[in-house]
Amino acid sequence: MLFLCAESTFLYTKSKNTYAVYRMTTNTFHKLRDDIENGILTGDFAPGERLDETQLATRFGVSRTPIREALMQLNAIGLIEFRPRRGAVVADHGPKYVFEMFEVMAELEGMAGALAARRHTADDKEQLLSAHNRCQAAADNEDTDAYYYENEAFHHVIYSASQNSFLNEQCAFLHRRLRPYRRLQLRVRNRMKTSFDEHEAIIENILGGNAEATRALLLAHVKVQGDRFSDLVASLDQIRAGATKHR
Structure with missing residues (x-):
């Protein structure tokens, strides 16, 4: 679940019956999402390429939770698609x-x-x-x-x-x-x-x-x-x- 307020973004994920909370400023989260967007538009992430959450988390120096939320937002605007057994894949829009x-x-x-x-x-x-x-x-x-x-x-x-x-x-x-x-x-x-x-x-x-x-x-x-x-x-x-x- 994602909760947005004026100053911060809180990302909640359930694990082992507890809720881990990640605090990230809204601007920082926007930059993370925009950096992934830019990678797609520039061809750094090619059409059809699978976007691995763990690799992206390592690349951008964050946990998998904000990566997962960013991918969900990019899926909502059609830049990526979630496919069975492949996960997040870059969409091919000419x-x-x-x-x-x-x-x-x-x-x-x-x-x-x-x-x-x-x-x-x-x-x-x-x-x-x-x-x-x-x-x-x-x-x-x-x-x-x-x-x-x-x-x-x-x-x-x-x-x-x-x-x-x-x-x-x-x-x-x-x-x-x-x-x-x-x-x-x-x-x-x-x-x-x-x-x-x-x-x-x-x-x-x-x-x-x-x-x-x-x-x-x-x-x-x-x-x-x-x-x-x-x-x-x-x-x-x-x-x-x-x-x-x-x-």
């Missing part, structure tokens, strides 16, 4: 599949933004501006990982502001599926600054009640097509080449 997910994500976010423009509350406005300010702080520090998590919060505020709980759930689910790729996109040159500038236009139109303009802006903000998709694939190729070189 660029076309990723592109298709971004297409659907863009449409869902466009819908959420349009509804948010019509339905947002005063509390939604406050949360949106607060999330935007935190994005700015991360962007000013050129911290792509911090910006990703603040950017994630920004988008979740939009989902919530749509006042449509089903849409909120679907957006959040697909956002989790695309988390590794959205985080990687921010490492493309100037993408973080461009993302922040796009946020400003999105906020202006949501708060101005411009539903269709917000929809169009979010479609363009999320969809990876043309040069942006080429940049994403090129970034993956560059990182994979670097990982291979340093093996």
Whole structure:
């Protein structure tokens, strides 16, 4: 069982009728999970490769419990699969599949933004501006990982502001599926600054009640097509080449 609080992650595992408790800060756990994600995206863990909990625990200097929880989260977003008698195995998703997910994500976010423009509350406005300010702080520090998590919060505020709980759930689910790729996109040159500038236009139109303009802006903000998709694939190729070189 996993229990999350603002400052720490507690991982509980039952062994010999007792419960062992592992305390790990949330940021440390995120880094562990992100490092495994990066290994999958860069090809350090190849498609079809089995991910052994003991070997991963040794590699990252942690117990098997946080490794197991990280693998469960990666399974939930489709990066790995649990197979009978093999355990955790890296899933094989090619660029076309990723592109298709971004297409659907863009449409869902466009819908959420349009509804948010019509339905947002005063509390939604406050949360949106607060999330935007935190994005700015991360962007000013050129911290792509911090910006990703603040950017994630920004988008979740939009989902919530749509006042449509089903849409909120679907957006959040697909956002989790695309988390590794959205985080990687921010490492493309100037993408973080461009993302922040796009946020400003999105906020202006949501708060101005411009539903269709917000929809169009979010479609363009999320969809990876043309040069942006080429940049994403090129970034993956560059990182994979670097990982291979340093093996």
